[in-house]
Amino acid sequence: xxxxxxxxxxxxxxxxxxxxxxxxxxxxxxxxxxxxxxxxxxxxxxxxxxxxxxxxxxxxxxxxxxxxxxxxxxxxxxxxxxxxxxxxxxxxxxxxxxxxxxxxxxxxxxxxxxxxxxxxxxxxxxxxxxxxxxxxxxxxxxxxxxxxxxxxxxxxxxxxxxxxxxxxxxxxxxxxxxxxxxxxxxxxxxxxxxxxxxxxxxxxxxxxxxxxxxxxxxxxxxxxxxxxxxxxxxxxxxxxxxxxxxxxxxxxxxxxxxxxxxxxxxxxxxxxxxxxxxxxxxxxxxxxx
Amino acid sequence: xxxxxxxxxxxxxxxxxxxxxxxxxxxxxxxxxxxxxxxxxxxxxxxxxxxxxxxxxxxxxxxxxxxxxxxxxxxxxxxxxxxxxxxxxxxxxxxxxxxxxxxxxxxxxxxxxxxxxxxxxxxxxxxxxxxxxxxxxxxxxxxxxxxxxxxxxxxxxxxxxxxxxxxxxxxxxxxxxxxxxxxxxxxxxxxxxxxxxxxxxxxxxxxxxxxxxxxxxxxxxxxxxxxxxxxxxxxxxxxxxxxxxxxxxxxxxxxxxxxxxxxxxxxxxxxxxxxxxxxxxxxxxxxxxxxxxxxxxxxxxxxxxxxxxxxxxxxxx
Amino acid sequence: xxxxxxxxxxxxxxxxxxxxxxxxxxxxxxxxxxxxxxxxxxxxxxxxxxxxxxxxxxxxxxxxxxxxxxxxxxxxxxxxxxxxxxxxxxxxxxxxxxxxxxxxxxxxxxxxxxxxxxxxxxxxxxxxxxxxxxxxxxxxxxxxxxxxxxxxxxxxxxxxxxxxxxxxxxxxxxxxxxxxxxxxxxxxxxxxxxxxxxxxxxxxxxxxxxxxxxxxxxxxxxxxxxxxxxxxxxxxxxxxxxxxxxxxxxxxxxxxxxxxxxxxxxxxxxxxxxxxxxxxxxxxxxxxxxxxxxxxxxxxxxxxxxxxxxxxxxxxxxxxxxxxxxxxxxxxxxxxxxxxxxxxxxxxxxxxxxxxxxx
Numbered sequence: 001x002x003x004x005x006x007x008x009x010x011x012x013x014x015x016x017x018x019x020x021x022x023x024x025x026x027x028x029x030x031x032x033x034x035x036x037x038x039x040x041x042x043x044x045x046x047x048x049x050x051x052x053x054x055x056x057x058x059x060x061x062x063x064x065x066x067x068x069x070x071x072x073x074x075x076x077x078x079x080x081x082x083x084x085x086x087x088x089x090x091x092x093x094x095x096x097x098x099x100x101x102x103x104x105x106x107x108x109x110x111x112x113x114x115x116x117x118x119x120x121x122x123x124x125x126x127x128x129x130x131x132x133x134x135x136x137x138x139x140x141x142x143x144x145x146x147x148x149x150x151x152x153x154x155x156x157x158x159x160x161x162x163x164x165x166x167x168x169x170x171x172x173x174x175x176x177x178x179x180x181x182x183x184x185x186x187x188x189x190x191x192x193x194x195x196x197x198x199x200x201x202x203x204x205x206x207x208x209x210x211x212x213x214x215x216x217x218x219x220x221x222x223x224x225x226x227x228x229x230x231x232x233x234x235x236x237x238x239x240x241x242x243x244x245x246x247x248x249x250x251x252x253x254x255x256x257x258x259x260x261x262x263x264x265x266x267x268x269x270x271x272x273x274x275x276x277x278x279x280x281x282x283x284x285x286x287x288x289x
Numbered sequence: 290x291x292x293x294x295x296x297x298x299x300x301x302x303x304x305x306x307x308x309x310x311x312x313x314x315x316x317x318x319x320x321x322x323x324x325x326x327x328x329x330x331x332x333x334x335x336x337x338x339x340x341x342x343x344x345x346x347x348x349x350x351x352x353x354x355x356x357x358x359x360x361x362x363x364x365x366x367x368x369x370x371x372x373x374x375x376x377x378x379x380x381x382x383x384x385x386x387x388x389x390x391x392x393x394x395x396x397x398x399x400x401x402x403x404x405x406x407x408x409x410x411x412x413x414x415x416x417x418x419x420x421x422x423x424x425x426x427x428x429x430x431x432x433x434x435x436x437x438x439x440x441x442x443x444x445x446x447x448x449x450x451x452x453x454x455x456x457x458x459x460x461x462x463x464x465x466x467x468x469x470x471x472x473x474x475x476x477x478x479x480x481x482x483x484x485x486x487x488x489x490x491x492x493x494x495x496x497x498x499x500x501x502x503x504x505x506x507x508x509x510x511x512x513x514x515x516x517x518x519x520x521x522x523x524x525x526x527x528x529x530x531x532x533x534x535x536x537x538x539x540x541x542x543x544x545x546x547x548x549x550x551x552x553x554x555x556x557x558x559x560x561x562x563x564x565x566x567x568x569x570x571x572x573x574x575x576x577x578x579x580x581x582x583x584x585x586x587x588x589x590x591x592x593x594x595x596x597x598x599x600x601x602x603x604x605x606x
Numbered sequence: 607x608x609x610x611x612x613x614x615x616x617x618x619x620x621x622x623x624x625x626x627x628x629x630x631x632x633x634x635x636x637x638x639x640x641x642x643x644x645x646x647x648x649x650x651x652x653x654x655x656x657x658x659x660x661x662x663x664x665x666x667x668x669x670x671x672x673x674x675x676x677x678x679x680x681x682x683x684x685x686x687x688x689x690x691x692x693x694x695x696x697x698x699x700x701x702x703x704x705x706x707x708x709x710x711x712x713x714x715x716x717x718x719x720x721x722x723x724x725x726x727x728x729x730x731x732x733x734x735x736x737x738x739x740x741x742x743x744x745x746x747x748x749x750x751x752x753x754x755x756x757x758x759x760x761x762x763x764x765x766x767x768x769x770x771x772x773x774x775x776x777x778x779x780x781x782x783x784x785x786x787x788x789x790x791x792x793x794x795x796x797x798x799x800x801x802x803x804x805x806x807x808x809x810x811x812x813x814x815x816x817x818x819x820x821x822x823x824x825x826x827x828x829x830x831x832x833x834x835x836x837x838x839x840x841x842x843x844x845x846x847x848x849x850x851x852x853x854x855x856x857x858x859x860x861x862x863x864x865x866x867x868x869x870x871x872x873x874x875x876x877x878x879x880x881x882x883x884x885x886x887x888x889x890x891x892x893x894x895x896x897x898x899x900x901x902x903x904x905x906x907x908x909x910x911x912x913x914x915x916x917x918x919x920x921x922x923x924x925x926x927x928x929x930x931x932x933x934x935x936x937x938x939x940x941x942x943x944x945x946x947x948x949x950x951x952x953x954x955x956x957x958x959x960x961x962x963x964x965x
Contacts, residue, residue, distance in 0.1 A: 036479070102329050130536050132559065139345055240543070269425060
């Protein structure tokens with residue numbers, strides 16, 4: 001209970017008790033961090049170059065231009081950026097709403113007033129994540145075809161919801177389990193109805209966790225490629241399919257491809273940066289608690 | 290909710306029985322009230338994931354080809370027995386590629402992730418910023434990651450890696466075509482090390498500071514402390530990382546399509562299965578048997594790993 | 607303001623054979639401060655929670671003011687509870703915490719504020735009304751928990767070890783404040799603690815529980831001087847009563863060789879009890895040292911000098927074994943470890959039959 005109000009002391013690092021070593025290690029860590037980030041940095045840089053500049057020897061300094069971005073967003077060959085973005089946006093939004101609507105009550109049921117077999121149910125949810133997609137893609141394709149859902153947003157919404165639901169239940173359950181039992185009991189004694197308990201006591205405590213979970217669902221749904229490309233060959237394609245289609249067979253238009261990639265991936269990368277602390281906490285707690 | 294029993298003597302057997310009845314019906318209703326909220330999620334999941342799986346199982350016992358009009362015939366386990374024959378060499382190659390790819394990707398991302406976690410588990414200037422840099426690969430869209438590495442890092446003509454190699458006098462290498470498996474694994478490790486890093490970091494930061502201090506007071510070296518105190522405590526986290534990583538990495542598809550696009554050298558099972566069925570191969574019956582094999586492998590891995598998970602869940606009873 | 611009654615109430619956790627609370631019969635009068643005390647696992651918290659509606663009552667019934675509340679949810683019982691960890695709502699201010707129950711009862715905002723301020727005044731919480739729990743000290747949080755309870759004017763106060771998380775000094779201070787508050791308000795209070803000193807100083811009556819069974823319920827004085835069984839005798843009183851096994855030999859009881867004289871009543875009662883193995887209890891203050899030769903011989907092993915009084919642990923030989931007797935002395939003692947002493951009885955003894963019951 002006190003954990004809601006205080007922080008545990010942090011363990012001392014194992015390496016580098018000596019000051020010089022500590023500084024060296026910090027320096028090393030910086031180098032490694034920058035190296036890991038470099039590919040993305042380079043990609044972004046290339047998005048602002050002329051094709052000729054990007055195809056020559058690598059340079060760090062050049063005259064930046066937004067032309068590649070306009071080319072890529074205005075192109076209207078097979079699949080346009082606007083259409084793909086709209087598809088991605090709606091599919092991600094609706095599927096995340098569905099997931100949260102289903103997962104929040106489930107997490108409540110598994111954490112706060114657990115039924116007798118809650119561990120088995122939680123196991124089951126997790127186990128569906130272990131089922132490889134290839135294990136169900138064929139029947140899904142057949143059903144989608146027969147229901148005329150190939151090439152629609154609907155089929156993706158349904159599949160993304162099923163894809164993210166176990167993760168959401170897993171994470172939300174651990175957030176709900178953090179609510180001290182006594183707090184809920186106190187609110188009952190104070191006369192709060194079930195909705196009252198949820199609204200006034202539980203929700204304020206789990207709200208950050210809800211946000212983190214929703215964000216994670218958004219990230220996974222946004223990045224998903226396999227279902228999108230298999231079930232939507234030309235119809236309601238999403239951003240990942242769009243960006244892949246930017247590869248032109250005759251030579252590589254590197255700068256253009258980079259611009260497209262930046263547009264495709266940055267919304268989610270930035271969202272991830274903003275919410276990283278809470279998402280990490282949610283993932284970690286879900287795993288460890 | 291219930292009426293007050295006015296007779297405060299209430300010692301008769303009847304009221305005792307009435308109370309027991311009331312209690313039982315209350316418990317039953319309570320049981321349903323507890324189960325109800327999770328039923329929608331449960332039903333949805335079963336319908337969308339388990340039922341299709343049963344269909345796949347069924348398909349695998351037939352010779353169904355969706356590109357011709359012959360009726361679908363039930364052929365029992367013939368698809369499975371054919372997997373050892375010459376005609377299914379590509380399947381076995383793909384399976385072997387899958388194994389190599391998964392093992393290497395999991396292993397190396399775990400190692401890199403652990404090293405990163407150790408480096409990151411300290412206070413230094415800009416720690417938060419560096420951590421942000423380090424988790425970014427995990428957020429990047431896999432398609433973009435594949436494209437990025439293929440066209441900008443591995444590219445024969447303009448890739449950074451080849452440019453660096455040329456600087457030290459080594460000739461450019463056609464990574465994607467000559468070392469397809471290697472190329473894919475590199476990108477996978479780049480994307481998954483942050484995930485492993487976060488798991489291991491959680492383990493490192495969950496250590497009891499007093500234990501470490503006591504060890505230092507007792508004169509242990511940094512390596513000694515790591516080997517004898519930290520590493521054993523990290524084991525469940527490493528196991529968790531391996532389990533989750535394996536489950537996801539077995540299913541890798543995006544990178545394969547984007548980087549090597551069907552080259553036999555890096556064709557893993559998911560890609561091969563997709564090729565053989567909905568990607569134009571049209572052999573739904575046969576490809577379903579491939580899928581079931583993959584599912585069985587996943588179940589085996591999961592079972593080993595679920596034991597780890599159940600231990601972690603036990604701690605939270 | 608209400609009476610509380612437990613009638614043969616039991617709580618059996620699913621999957622367990624042994625009840626946590628076993629057929630508890632307890633009557634609590636209106637305005638009484640009744641303490642439930644006992645070691646861990648005695649069922650005292652469970653019994654309290656049964657009254658609160660937080661534990662199912664598997665057998666028997668629970669009554670508040672002649673109303674059977676056994677099947678009623680906590681919301682409908684008109685009770686207030688203070689938890690060991692206070693259970694303050696972290697996202698609300700002190701004022702909101704205290705006003706929460708009133709809000710659930712749809713009390714209008716102005717009236718709520720008035721009642722909250724009044725309770726805050728009684729508990730010295732007025733400067734903290736706008737703070738959140740995380741910005742309060744332990745003692746302040748405890749008072750907010752109290753305030754949350756008083757604001758409601760419930761029929762019964764339920765206290766689940768409310769002082770356990772305070773440091774020793776604050777605990778003693780708050781203890782008296784709490785008892786005073788209860789007396790002023792006159793509301794029935796059921797108070798759970800594992801600390802028998804707390805129980806003895808606060809309770810109008812004290813109910814001792816062990817392993818789910820009620821051992822004895824009586825005023826502190828009665829418990830102290832007339833414990834019904836061996837457990838209560840050893841539990842109540844600090845330091846604990848000296849308790850030794852004695853064998854009845856030829857109708858007599860001997861402590862370390864010295865014959866024990868029983869009062870005529872006790873002697874008669876003892877004769878009626880069958881068996882040989884009895885228990886003998888003597889409080890430390892009922893033993894004294896004498897310089898005369900007659901008495902129990904022993905050697906001082908430990909000296910506890912508290913300033914106002916001293917307790918000496920003396921090794922004696924009793925029925926072939928080495929036993930320790932704790933002897934009380936007023937003020938400072940001249941004795942030291944290793945001294946040889948003689949002990950005599952200077953007060954009543956307690957005799958317990960082979961079944962542990964008092965004779």
